[in-house]
Amino acid sequence: MKAYKLKGLSCPNCASDLEKEIQKIKHGENAKISYNKAQLTINEKVDLEKVRGILSSDGASIVVEDDGEHDHTHGSLLKWYLIVSAIIFFMAIFLENAIERPFLIISMYVAAMALSGYTTFFKGVKNLSRLKFNIDTLMTIALIGAVSIGEWKEGTLVAILFGLNEYLEGLGMEKARHSMEKLLEVAPKEAIRIENGVEQVIPIDALKVGDLVLIKSGETIPSDGIVIEGRSSVNEAAITGESLPVDKEIGESVFGGSLNNEGVLKVEITRAYEDSSLAKVLHLVEEAQETKTPTELFINRFAKYYTPFIIVFAGLVMVVPPLFFNASWGEWFYQGLAVLIVGCPCALILSSPIANISGITRNARNGILVKGSVFLEWLGKIDTIVFDKTGTLTKGEPHVEKMIEYDKSRFLPVAAAIEKSSSHPLAKAIMKKAEGISTLLKEPEEIRTVSGQGVEAVIDGEKYWLGNEESIGHLSVPNDIQADIQRLKEEGLTIVLVADQKSILGCFGIEDEIRSESKTVIQALKKAGIKRTVMLTGDHQQTARKVANQIGLTDVYSNLLPEDKVEKVKMLAKDGKVAMVGDGINDAPALATADIGIAMGKGTDSAIETADIVLMQDHLGKLPNAIRVAKMVNRLIKVNIAIALGLKAIALLLTIPGMLTLWIAILSDMGATIIVTILSLTVLIERKNKNGQKAGELVHE
Template identity: 65%
Template sequence: MKEYKIEGLSCASCAADMEEKIKKLDNGDTAAILYNSSKLKIDESASLAKVKEILATDGASLISDVEQEHGHAHARSNKLKLFLGISTGLFILTIIFETFLPNILPVIFYLTAITISGYQTFIKGLKNLFRLKFNIDTLMTIALVGAISIGEWKEATLVAILFGLNEYLEGLGMEKARKSMEKLLKVAPKEAILITNGVERVVPIDVLQQDDIVLVKSGEKIPSDGIVVDGVSSVNEAAITGESLPVEKEVNAKVFGGSINNEGVLKIQITKAFEDSSLAKILHLVQEAQETKTPTEQFINKFAKYYTPLIMMISLLVMTVPPLLFGGAWGAWFYQGLAVLIVGCPCALILSSPIAIVSGITRNARNGILVKGGVFLEQLGKINTIAFDKTGTLTKGEPHVEKIVEYDNRLLSIAGAVEKKSSHPLAKAIMKKVVETEVEFSESDEIKTLSGRGVEAIVGGIKYYVGNEKSIEHLNFDENVQRDIDDLKAQGLTLVIVADEKYVLGIFGISDEIREESKQVMDKLHQIGIKHTVMLTGDHIQTAEKVANQVGVSEYHANLLPEQKVEKIKSLHERGNVAMIGDGINDAPALAVADLGIAMGKGTDSAIETADIVLMQDHLGRLPSAISISKKVNNVIRLNISLALGLKLIALLLTIPGWLTLWIAVLSDMGATILVSLISLTILMERKNHEVT
């Protein structure tokens, strides 16, 4: 499949029609026109000449070069504005001087204005009429021909101008949303400085391979995911995580493609080709996300198929029933029927969803929240229950020393000597605490691992034990030590006990450090309408209770195996729509069972591939914001549908007293289109009310 950019794609229903025609071509059955991103995907063996011919019938064209595309789009926009300006000016001048002109001249001027602003619509509508295909262009063409046939030149001209303006504004709204998305997608770097045998040369990023060394100067973008092999700097990772604060990087630190080196010079060893990098995957998923149809969009598209023929039937009834049954004037009711046709244009209705969806996905992506499709964006706004994994989600997943009970002043120095060379997470937590206290410690002479207990070591000729309770079973310690052990365990702490062959020197109470933002996030979630926040963990009940109380979740469940987490998620479905948040690896089964799987990512492949939504930051701070944006998208779509149908209903009711005119009909459709576009674009406006940092 090859991908092309389409210029001049301003109508969703037209895009669907063009796609149908292209699919009928040889090797065109897999073709897809992506209206939201204005792209065509098609088999390379399909005839491009015939594709261009089909697109041209609706005023669109294929563009392969980005610069060329912007030039064409700008030229087309200017052309539309010029034609509308000329026809509007001619219309106004004709009205002013109509009484001073010979009878035929005003007609010629009105016809000229109609031609300038509505010829494309007329040609497309006429072709559709011959094919018995009824869409917006067909309806407008019938209305224009009908108005001209009964001598309503002024009305027909105003209809053509207003419809042209409506099309222009409709395209402008969608283009604004597309440009916002395109701006987001431009973060990808284009070139890199590759170092080969000490020689530097600039190369395109797509030639970079794993283990290549690249040089990244101050202010330049890092070309792909990699590891720093030389240099120290701070890096702006906003393109990946949405976080604007710089992150310090030194040798062996991981970096993401697309992030910006703030100062200094870094040498980076590439770990992934750009196409496999976190940024490339994010950009690809964001682009794909624009085109997934939500249940609401699917309903609107299905509804529109029946809506247009229904309007045509109503129009026919308006034209014929009053004259036949109630003695109405044929000319007057024919005019009313034409106005009904224009009211029936489904533009605003079809446009009520896509701009809002693209805006919502773009806004979240800017904040480092990757939503994989409009359907997931819509679902996020309906969530009322969120289940959280504990380790690595509500907590940092890194043990730290929370409490120390010291019986002997040798405690810290002996712990440092024994744990210095250990890579065990608990040993690292103890060493961090020992280093902070600046206590001096010597090297241990001999270390022996005691399975299921801890370690045994010789320091200064004396044997010491560092481990759990089993490591000190041989000692007869007093009741005070046992009381302290029981007390620390009751607090949900993991114990590391240090002892010699006679006495306990002290106890380290270790816990998984709770994330600073977790408590605030829970408060915000409850404020914005999340009724139930549930913590699911495999840890024992004391630890679960402690964390739950500190972060403020509604309820918690402990001692859970992965399959038990799945069962809990299933039971939570009884309360409504459930989201599960985890690290994207261990919690994969629970993420899959939930209505919505949300992963803590920081750019990891597994998180991006597993969940429906990925929080690219390594914390929950932007979660309330993402939910608020999704709720706003859903509210905007509902409001748009109400406005689109409401304004049309009001216009249709005007036919009862016979007050509906052609220009009121067009204004009702245009007003709905403008309102729908503007309201949808408000989603792009940045607000930080629900962000927790």
């Protein structure tokens, strides 16, 4: 399959019709035209000349990359045609009463009409021959009808206004497309590979895992990798949406698409470009444009029946008053033509896609990948958010919250000596607490892990124990120490004791550290309209309840296995629209079960693949804003539909007193299209405060 950029696509329905025509030719059965991306994807075996012929029948064509043309060429020509048409039109009006040459005036009207409406006319005639009724057919009938009853002035005005409407419609979609394309331009095209000490510029697709690349100051990192030489700050905004630079040094990972701010980095590639984070981001963003929401599907079905209904209604308007009420045939024929123009479903069809593309683009700019318009719509409807605890609301890194020393001279040194060589997460937390404490004792002469208890070690001939309460079974614990242990347990802390053969030297109270932004995020979610915030965790009840209370969750369920989380999500879904946020392999089933699955971008690949929405940051700070954008899009779509149908309803009501004119009809449609387009594009606007921070964005520390 090969993709071609298109220009001149006039509307979503026209794109769909062209797609069906191309699918009828040999090898064209899998052809696909994306109106949103202005792109044709087709089998390379297809006769391209036949495809060009089908496209040209609707004024569309394939953009040749080398000819310097752009998708807006058609729009630029149409703009000049409209300007010239308007000049001729006003000259004809001015000269109409000044000279007595009707033929000259009519010729000027015809010229203006032809310049602004010739493409519509020819497409409409072709559709009429096939008994195919769409917007072009309706306009063509209206133009022929206006000319047939001598309404040259109004017919010309209709052609110019419809051309203007088509131009503005295309301009609005082009703005949305351009915003999306600008987002996709971050992909690097080349990389500097170092092989045997020689630097060579190669295409990005030629990069392989294990290649060593050089990234100079101001250059884009070509693919995911690990820094093996150099130090610099890197802007990861293209991936995570975070504008603040991140310091990188030897041994640290970098994302493809990130910008090297200063210094020179040598990076070993760990993923080929097509498997990199950037490639995944761009693929998800492109695919997101093609899904249709339930609202869009409903609008398309409605438009399918709406247009034939308008044609029948227009016919009734033309014949019923003259036949049954002795009204003027000419007057009501004119009214019927105006009704046909009101039947154009442009604004209605555009009420949803531009708003959805704008919403997806805005979220993508902020590092939030919505995998489709349908998920954006659902995100705006959710009222319950379910969170995994570890790695989502907490950092997933244990830290020492409290410490009780009974033997200050030996407690930390012994703990440090035992845990120094361990890679266990609890050991890392203890070593961090013991940082700066000199180990007065030698390395353990003997060390043994006891399953379910902890560690036994011999240091300087003396035996020590480090672990849970079971590890100190050889001791009789004094009441005051027992009370201390019980108090720490009631606070939801994990207990780690250090003891020798005679007594307990001290006690660590360890917990998974809560993310600094978690409480603020929960508060912001409630302001955004989320009614229930729920935590699911495999931890015991005391720890889970402590975390829930600290950050302000409404519900918490503890001691859960992965399958238990799925059942809880199903239970919550009975009472509302549920989103699940997680980052681990064990979260994938629950993410798939929820109405919307939201994964942390720096989590596991399985969670990211399963989720419907991906937060490319390692925190939740941008989630409330993503929900606000989704709700804004949903509100705008409802407003757009109301405007599109409302203005048409008003225009149709004017037929009752016989006040509907051709220019009022076209203005009702054009006005609706302009309003719908402008409102949809407002989604892309992001206000910033004095510090340059986007409005509604939470600061992550």
